[in-house]
Amino acid sequence: MSAAGYDLNTVSFREPTPKRHVAQIPLYVTVPEILTSRSLGFHNRPIGFTDAVKASVYSSFDSVAIDPDSRKSDNYWGGIFNFEFSHNGKLLVAACEGKQVLIYDAGNQKKIETIETAHLNCVNCIKFLDERTFATGSDDALIKLWDIRKLDKCMKTLHGHSSWVKNIEWSEEEHVMVTSAFDGTVYAWNLNDRTENNMLFEKVFLLSGLMRMKLTPDGKKMLITTTAGFMIIIHNLNLLTLALDLRSFRPNLYRLMQTSEQCFPVATTYNYLFDPKRTRNRIEFIDDFPNESEVISSLQIHPHGWAAVSRNLNSEENEEWTAVHDIQDRDAKDYEDSFMYTEDCVDEYTFDTPSNDESADRVHQRPTDLWLGYTLLEDYNALETTAGTTRQEMGIVSSGLIGSSAPYNAYFQNHPDERNKVILNLKRMTHYIKEKNVGKGFIKEVAISPDGRVICSPYDRGIRLLAFNQSCQEMSECVLDEPKELHPIVEMNDYHRDVVVSCKFNPMHYQLVSGCLGSQINWYQPVL
Template identity: 60%
Template sequence: MSSETSSPKRTVKVESNLNLLGVIEKRSLGLKEYRPSYNDSLALKLYSSFSQYEIEKVVREPHFGGIFNLEFSLDGKLLVAACQGKQVLLFDAANQKLINTVEGAHIKCVNCVRFLNDTNFATCSDDASIKIWDVRSIKNCTKTLHGHSNWVKNIEWSEKDDVMVTSAFDGSIYAWNLKTQSENNMMYDKVFLMNGLMRMKLTDDGTKMVIATTNGYMIIIHDLNLTTLATDLRSFRPNLYRLMQVSDQCFPVGTIFNYLFSPNRTRNRIEFIDDFPNEAEVISSLQIHPHGWCAVSRNINSSESEEWTTIHDIQDRDPKDYEDAFTYIEEEELDEGEESEEPLNQRPTDLWMGYISLDEYRNHNRDGSRASMNNWENFQLPAMGILNSGLIGLNSYSAYFRQHPEQRNKVIKNLPRMTHFKEEKTVGKGFIKELCFSSDGRIIASPYDRGVRLLAFNDKCQELCDCVPDNPQKLKTVVKLKDYHEDIVVSCKFSPTHYQLVTGCLGSEIKWYQPVL
């Protein structure tokens, strides 16, 4: 074992009203504070002293495969592991004993675990299903939920809306009402759909949704309203809008949705994040700061030769910051005469033919209503099997742009939001490495080869609110826990109540860490 500390002051004098035992005792009782009352020096001393502690060997059986996800119960007493080998493992976090193994929890590998309350947790799988479990009777699941058509990778719980929210590689995000009695009823609402959806996370207060994509950008949905999200973003194509931004072209089918980016919008306001330290392609891992201040993500470039961890601020900004965040792009436009000469029975085609999915096509055909052009938020796309850019042929955008000519060639620009970054080792290609925050938000645990690094915002291990940089800065390595595993680490998790860290690797091993002073 070797360690690497960002600051050599391991014997720093701690000036605090709390001693180390007092901090640990307070946290063990679940007495969490929004801003802990101990100072930065104590935090640095605690986290830089993390190391593995010796326990009985609990998991070394290859048939478990990779430990894809780790999740503590809300009280920190249980740890649940999601396994590549289709198992779910339950541990007593106090003594690190394996207390239960659910073989065949899913038909395919288990991807994610999420506790919904003190006794129930949900798992999701590459078999496209979600299952609900009760820790008091773990032999069989209590519900099996079907709706997604591809690998399910994310489970979130919205306390504000009292629903479970899931995302999958089918590009859809579902909100599930678990109070519905029958599994045969429609228990879910499809609240969002896009191509290239990779990860989705909610802030703890349920006011923001952050989406990571396979196209090198992320989406923030501010002032989240799950009830109206599907309606508000019904025909919005994030990838098409992103293409306008990077190609300096305007498509009417995209610019009609400029209103979604307006800082004056009071629900489901869209914002893109595209500033990364590298040419990011796939943003594979995503976590939200416990106070909702920022998002940490991990990305790879198109050639998979670089892998980076990046911090982005996701908080609301002053509306004045958005006043100049747009550009006008001049496009050669057809005049009204040329448009009207297009034969009515000829299908207009261009680059974006087929961009609308079959399901969406059917949905549009079910509703042939036409709303007023003065209220574009309620305007329906025409009932047609294709979606063209609006640049050629007959289209339904001309009347709107006659009333709003300033929007036709206007493309919203993205504000810089990156605050910190760190380059990672490019190992374990094809596997997602799940990051995590410590419960106080000071530390990011990041899988690093066969170990894990604890990263801080600065050398003093301060909270982000106390050290917001003017320009993006490198994350500082507080301690590097190297070579504790025999295979690549792909998951890690901090306890919500104790100074305890757990890591899982592709070789079925689970390791436990805590401050060793």
């Protein structure tokens, strides 16, 4: 995902013509009915009261302010990649492509501070750790800690990642900061202890193709998205033992085993990580999407920890979808049939004594493995050409994943049922919607309202608010047998001069903000 800069001479600053579309929302309780009920002494809220109020409020959202500084060519900050409100909702911090960090007063929507060179490259993510301290992550692979009361210099610069930092999370239970980057690593930082030059940190997870990482609000689950079209849930999260528990687990190999319906012994030995009875760092994959997803580029968690909202691209990068997956704990019975057996793992190291000729033949089959073709450099330089054709000798070498050594055999002798067993994934998708495929190469960050009823999604040069059903009810009241399309409540088209890539709800008030690639920041609130 590139973060290419912009030339001021090529950026269009023309003002768009806004278009706002509001869906027809059925209101089961009207204001006169509420007033009549109250006058008769019935103070209890009637059924549907809260849904009607929420639907009315969210359908009334409209733009109320545009940062005037974003109109000035000498204050061009590039794309607005991320937002974060303070815990009390009074401050907004924006991460900019042009290395800046902007701080706003959310009450009057005025910019109060600019950190001109917060990082050496694009600022990607921001996270408030408490009311006065926030952390920023950048393409310069650094994480910086800032005190809102003294912004002329950062409190601390943290070194550890080797590529673009894309997520910063805070685990209240373990009191550690958790970060992820495009180097495939997840680090846990103990901000209370430090070495001579830096904070103590530990690499707790490693995955090639890691895109995004989020923690649930209670810190009990970690969600990870990938460039291979699947998500990982780590249930019963224990950061202190995560690195030890998953020290040699290879999620991509296990995913390959699922899709190819072949088994690799080195992967099946980790079936115990998927056991629903496991009480610490239990693994589960999510792979049901409305499309052939490839890159799951953005991720947000429902404020109650009920669901994960993600946005993905297909392999051709010509389709974008937003999907909602239920991530709550499931009954152990749901997992009883979620596996398959293959016959591809039987090899010459089979410890069962063959009872007939067919079994004897199977004993001497080559083990299922991944193989790599190679040519020695000296052979490549001395290729022989005869009659216009090139003869090239190839060799093969085992990938080392076969797991035919004594430790694997010992494991399968003690766990014979695991040898050919491949765990399958439960269906967890509840809602979905297709998005506009614009702004190629840039990640679009979705947002969820504090009450969990509404999703805000970047939509070309505007945004749209999406609900789980046409009545704007909570997700818990929209239980479905099959996945259903999200219901657009409001579409605010052409509210920006360029493609919108970020949005965020205020955690305390009915307030929303969005940012585009053209530096523009828009504020929204109900206009009744």
